[in-house]
Amino acid sequence: MTQSVLIIGARSDIGIAAARAFAAKGYAVQLAARNAPALADDRKDLIARYGAQVSLHEVDALDLSSHEAFVAGLPVLPGVVVCTVGFMGEQKQNETSLAEMARVMRSNFEGPASLFTVLANKMVARGSGTLVGISSVAGERGRAANYVYGSAKAGFTAFLSGLRNRLAKDKTGVHVVTVLPGFVRTAMTQGLDLPAKLTAEPAEVGNAIFKAVEKGKDVIYVRPVWQGIMLAIRKIPEFQFKKMSI
Amino acid sequence: MKLSGWGRFPQAECAVVRPRDVAGVESALARNAGGLIARGNGRAYGDSALNPAQTLDMRGLDRVLAFDEQTGQVVAEAGVLLADLIELFLPRGWFPSVTPGTKFVSLGGAIASDVHGKNHHKHGSFGAFVDWIDVLGSDGVIRRASRDEEAELFGWTVGGMGLTGVILRAALRLTRVQTGWIKQTMRPAPDLATAMALFEQAQDATYSVGWIDCLASGAATGRSLVMLGEHATLSDLTEKQHADRWVEKSRGKKSVPLDFPSFALNSLSVKAFNTLYYANGRRQAGASLIDYDSYFYPLDAILEWNRIYGRTGFAQFQCVIPLKASHAGLTAMLGEIARSGQGSFLAVLKRMGAQDSPFSFPMEGYTLALDFPMRQQTPGLFAELEAIAIDHGGRFYLAKDSLLTPERLRLSDPRVKAFTQMREASGAAARFRSLQSERLAL
Numbered sequence: 001m002t003q004s005v006l007i008i009g010a011r012s013d014i015g016i017a018a019a020r021a022f023a024a025k026g027y028a029v030q031l032a033a034r035n036a037p038a039l040a041d042d043r044k045d046l047i048a049r050y051g052a053q054v055s056l057h058e059v060d061a062l063d064l065s066s067h068e069a070f071v072a073g074l075p076v077l078p079g080v081v082v083c084t085v086g087f088m089g090e091q092k093q094n095e096t097s098l099a100e101m102a103r104v105m106r107s108n109f110e111g112p113a114s115l116f117t118v119l120a121n122k123m124v125a126r127g128s129g130t131l132v133g134i135s136s137v138a139g140e141r142g143r144a145a146n147y148v149y150g151s152a153k154a155g156f157t158a159f160l161s162g163l164r165n166r167l168a169k170d171k172t173g174v175h176v177v178t179v180l181p182g183f184v185r186t187a188m189t190q191g192l193d194l195p196a197k198l199t200a201e202p203a204e205v206g207n208a209i210f211k212a213v214e215k216g217k218d219v220i221y222v223r224p225v226w227q228g229i230m231l232a233i234r235k236i237p238e239f240q241f242k243k244m245s246i
Numbered sequence: 247m248k249l250s251g252w253g254r255f256p257q258a259e260c261a262v263v264r265p266r267d268v269a270g271v272e273s274a275l276a277r278n279a280g281g282l283i284a285r286g287n288g289r290a291y292g293d294s295a296l297n298p299a300q301t302l303d304m305r306g307l308d309r310v311l312a313f314d315e316q317t318g319q320v321v322a323e324a325g326v327l328l329a330d331l332i333e334l335f336l337p338r339g340w341f342p343s344v345t346p347g348t349k350f351v352s353l354g355g356a357i358a359s360d361v362h363g364k365n366h367h368k369h370g371s372f373g374a375f376v377d378w379i380d381v382l383g384s385d386g387v388i389r390r391a392s393r394d395e396e397a398e399l400f401g402w403t404v405g406g407m408g409l410t411g412v413i414l415r416a417a418l419r420l421t422r423v424q425t426g427w428i429k430q431t432m433r434p435a436p437d438l439a440t441a442m443a444l445f446e447q448a449q450d451a452t453y454s455v456g457w458i459d460c461l462a463s464g465a466a467t468g469r470s471l472v473m474l475g476e477h478a479t480l481s482d483l484t485e486k487q488h489a490d491r492w493v494e495k496s497r498g499k500k501s502v503p504l505d506f507p508s509f510a511l512n513s514l515s516v517k518a519f520n521t522l523y524y525a526n527g528r529r530q531a532g533a534s535l536i537d538y539d540s541y542f543y544p545l546d547a548i549l550e551w552n553r554i555y556g557r558t559g560f561a562q563f564q565c566v567i568p569l570k571a572s573h574a575g576l577t578a579m580l581g582e583i584a585r586s587g588q589g590s591f592l593a594v595l596k597r598m599g600a601q602d603s604p605f606s607f608p609m610e611g612y613t614l615a616l617d618f619p620m621r622q623q624t625p626g627l628f629a630e631l632e633a634i635a636i637d638h639g640g641r642f643y644l645a646k647d648s649l650l651t652p653e654r655l656r657l658s659d660p661r662v663k664a665f666t667q668m669r670e671a672s673g674a675a676a677r678f679r680s681l682q683s684e685r686l687a688l
Contacts (some may be wrong), residue, residue, distance in 0.1 A: 013266065013306065041267070041323075046307035049334050187306060190264035193247040233661075 004028040006078040008059060009085035013037070013186035014134060016042055017206030018082045023052035025210065030074055032057040061085045061111030062103075067118045080213055081119050082132040083112045086153075088188055094148035099146050108152035115172045120163060123174040130213050132177040133160045137221070140180075140230045143246060164218060177212050178219040181205050182226040196214060198225060247300060252292035252552050255559030255620045255648060256682060259604060260296055264303040271382060273300055273413065274619055276478075280681035284412045287327060288353025290359060291562045292648025302412065303332055304354055310334065311415065313324060318420040319377060324354025331420070332538075337492045340420035341477070341538070343375040347594075349543050354413040354584030359645035360405030364453035364475065365540070367445075367599040371574035371608050373404035377417040381410065388414065401666055405606030407644050409669060409678050409688060426493035427478035428453070428541040429596035435527040438468025442612065445472065445597035452476050453541075455596050457527070458579060459520040460589035465644040466636045467580050471527035475541055482535060493537040504538055516590060545592075555619045560569055563628060564615035564643040565635040568600055572612040579631050606664050607643040615646065617640050625649055632658070641642035644682065652687040662688070 005022040007015045010031035023046045031039050036056040046052040057234050058197075059070045071077070087107035093100045116131055123129030138146055139153030159177060164176035183189060183199040200222045208222045221227045233246070250257040260485035265271045275282065284302045285295035295301065304633055307323035314320075318340045320439060328342055330351040335341075346361040355361075357379060362371045369375075378392035381403055388409075391400035392652075403410045435441035441456055448454045452507065453475035462469045483491065545551050552560070576595075583589045593616035600610040618624050628649045633644070641658040642650055654663050669675035682688075 011266070021505075038267070041309050046309045048310040048313045123641075161358060185264075187264050187266050190303065191247055191262045 002026070002028045002031065002080040003080070004084075005080040005082065006030040006031045006032060006057075006074065006119075008061070008081065008083040008112075009134075010039055010042065012084045012086075012188075013202040014181065014184060014205050015082070015084040017202035017204075018043075018084065018202070018209045019046060020207075021206035021210040022080065022082075023050040023054075025109065026050075026052075027080070028053040028055075029139060030055050030057055030069070030078055032059040034058070036058050052148055059115075061115060062106055064110070065116045069186070070115075071118050077119075077122050077126060077129075079128065079244060080114075080132065081128045082133045082134070082209060085112050086134065086136070086188075088146065088149045091146050091148065104148050105152040105155075108149060109155040109159070112156055116159070116163060118177075120167065120174060124167065124172045125153050127173045128176045130173070131160075131163070132176060132209055132213060133157075133180060133208075134179045135160065135183065137180050137182055137230050139228055141233050145245075147199075161219075175216055177209075179205070179209055179212065179216055179222065180220065180230075181222045181225065184222075191214065198223060198229075249285075249288070250262065250559065251288060251290045251292045251294060251296070251648070253562060253620075253648060254552055254555070254557075255558045255561060256293055256296050256681070257295045257559075258293070260301040262301050262303050264571045266306040268388070271302065271304075271307070271412055272298070272386065272388075272416060275382060275438040275677070276386060278551050279675070281677055282523055283680040283683075284324070284354060284358075284408045286358075287350050288357030289348055289351045289355060291560075292494045292646065293685065294359070294645060294647075295355070296681045298681070304352060304412075307414070311661040312531075318422060318501040318518075319417055320420060321415065321417045321505065322353055323415050324352060324357075324630075326353045327430065328352065328353070328356065331418075334427050335420055336423070336538075337494065338455045339422055339424070341423045341426075343419055344372045344492070345542055346368060346372075347543065349539075350546060353416055353418065354408075357404055357416055358406060358408045358412055359643075360603065360606050360608075361645065362509050362598065364596065366601075366608055367449060367454065367597045368452060370599060371405075371599055371603075373603065373606065375419045375421075376404060376660040377419060379403060379413055379417075380415040382414055384411065384677035391616060397667075401604040402665065405603055406665075406687075407605075408683065409683050410672070410674050410681065411667075411678060419625050425477070425483060425487075425491050426538045427487055427491075428538055428678055429478045429482055429533060429674060430474045430536050430541055431474040431533050431656045432527055432531050433474070434472045434524070434531050435468075435472055437466060437636070438470070438573065438580065438670075441468055441470035441472055441571060441595060442597075445595075445612075447473070449597075455594060457523070458593045458595040458614070458616075459524055460582075460593040461517045461520055461581045461587070462625075463581075463584040467577065467584070468595075469524060473541075476572060479533055484535070487535065493539065508561055555617070558620045560617045561618045561624055561648050562615060562617050563631055563648040564613060564646040565631070565640045566607065566609055566611050566643070567635060567638045567640040568611040570611060571638035571640075574633060575640060576614060578634045578638070582627070582630050582634065583616070586651050588618055588621075588625070588627060589621070590619070605661055607641065609641070611640075613643075615643070618643060629654075638662045647682065650686060653688050654687070 136153040138150035278301040281298040282300035304325040312321040414536040453473040456470040
């Protein structure tokens with residue numbers, strides 16, 4: 001039987017890169033996003049590149065009440081789910097507009113957690129599956145530069161870790177992978193001067209996701225250098241950290 | 247963010263927008279007032295794809311939209327790299343019909359520069375295999391341009407350095423091949439006249455290119471290694487190569503870890519390298535079978551090789567001299583380079599075939615390309631070389647250029663006037679601008 005992957009947030013650079021990595025290995029691909037018809041060219045791309053089987057699905061991560069129906073409406077319950085849903089917003093706005101702040105928190109945490117809850121339960125019933133959550137190194141310590149986004153990602157990282165624990169402990173056959181990409185050259189980081197050694201291309205992230213699923217990894221940093229950087233950042237004593245701008 | 251071309255000179259602080267789709271490009275253009283330039287993978291050497299006010303990073307548009315297994319026509323967005331096309335379609339028996347010396351160029355960049363390859367004498371430039379392009383114009387309208395429809399826009403855009411509009415998509419014809427291997431024949435030439443005679447005798451070879459020792463002087467002026475190539479057929483392969491017919495076994499990439507200190511490349515080290523390289527080539531004269539990467543893209547194996555020139559970067563000089571004046575012009579230029587003692591080991595000589603395009607670089611004759619580390623005396627040397635090229639009816643490759651002046655460009659190329667008139671009349675001049683177009687008053 002053909003294996004299948006569902007990409008939630010497929011209009012993102014990382015989502016498409018993941019779709020390509022799985023399609024290249026023969027997976028059938030379900031692309032889900034808001035305004036799914038806009039994915040028509042990405043569907044063509046996966047067909048022209050890999051002869052993949054591709055279907056498009058409408059999903060709104062923020063509309064929790066629609067999530068059960070969304071999953072029920074998929075052609076098959078996929079073997080692998082990659083959720084790249086996320087929204088950074090503007091930190092300055094997030095500091096003053098409660099609506100913006102809530103949108104960032106809901107997009108990065110509540111929405112993805114809700115979708116994964118529905119999918120995890122279905123996968124447990126089936127007895128197999130892998131859920132891949134794209135979280136962020138920004139969630140490892142709150143910083144002035146993006147703490148609203150970072151705190152939401154911290155919540156999502158903790159959610160993934162707890163879900164992984166629950167599913168592994170009970171030997172459900174369902175596995176959870178946490179992906180911490182670090183800097184990635186995407187639309188979200190356009191125009192930023194990112195250090196080349198720390199910045200991954202979307203394709204690199206896509207391939208890393210595929211490999212992590214194949215090898216049953218728990219947590220991956222796409223570029224290993226980030227593991228050391230985040231370790232160092234976590235070790236800085238709070239009385240110092242609070243005065244720093246990093 | 248700070249951007250430069252492949253030569254790392256000049257550098258400029260540019261506001262970069264990275265759209266993911268055509269709608270994103272349209273809205274960037276609609277919001278833009280001061281002009282913008284599209285940028286592919288940054289492989290033009292100078293300032294062709296830099297605009298401080300707004301640079302459009304087209305790498306987000308990299309969808310392959312269709313592929314016809316019968317004709318080899320691929321339809322793709324401008325940000326796709328030739329490397330992507332090779333990885334996808336070589337295992338299905340197709341190879342780019344024309345490829346420059348790096349596979350890390352974008353489709354849009356290859357069209358905008360109308361790049362050429364080792365088969366120019368036989369098959370023409372990249373544009374010869376482009377069936378149509380979709381171009382977003384200054385008026386916000388997307389036009390499909392081909393040799394039949396919007397033919398004028400097609401002509402100006404192929405080789406138009408992104409200055410007619412934003413190339414969004416293109417249809418490109420690939421060439422059928424039986425393997426990913428190349429039959430190479432290496433012929434040493436002790437001087438320029440012999441090298442040119444070898445090129446003239448090799449008009450039927452699919453590929454031909456020469457490495458030229460630009461520091462050799464006297465009787466050895468212009469000594470070269472001329473490398474001819476043909477796509478290998480299945481029956482040409484050894485058993486081991488047969489098992490890797492499409493050259494898919496990955497080879498490790500080396501990269502230059504740090505900027506070389508600028509004294510690493512001096513006339514003595516380059517002279518020593520060139521002497522050894524030529525001697526080695528002479529020993530290896532004759533036929534061999536090598537993979538396409540080693541034949542077409544030897545430098546791609548060393549990622550970031552542009553860093554060997556150090557922090558100040560480098561400039562590349564590339565001109566083409568019409569056939570009749572080629573020997574005299576090349577001799578004069580090689581003399582000037584040898585005198586300056588500044589040449590690099592990356593110097594290329596190539597016979598070009600006839601081409602008649604509104605604004606593309608190639609014409610029938612010989613093209614010489616070489617790098618110079620960016621130093622105080624470099625602009626002066628370029629001015630000397632440019633004067634010689636102009637005296638011999640030559641012209642310059644804008645995809646490599648970072649130092650030309652508007653006056654010398656116009657002296658070298660009477661087509662500039664019509665190009666700038668077209669830019670004014672179409673409204674492109676106000677919307678599509680690069681540091682290069684401003685420097686050259688295009």
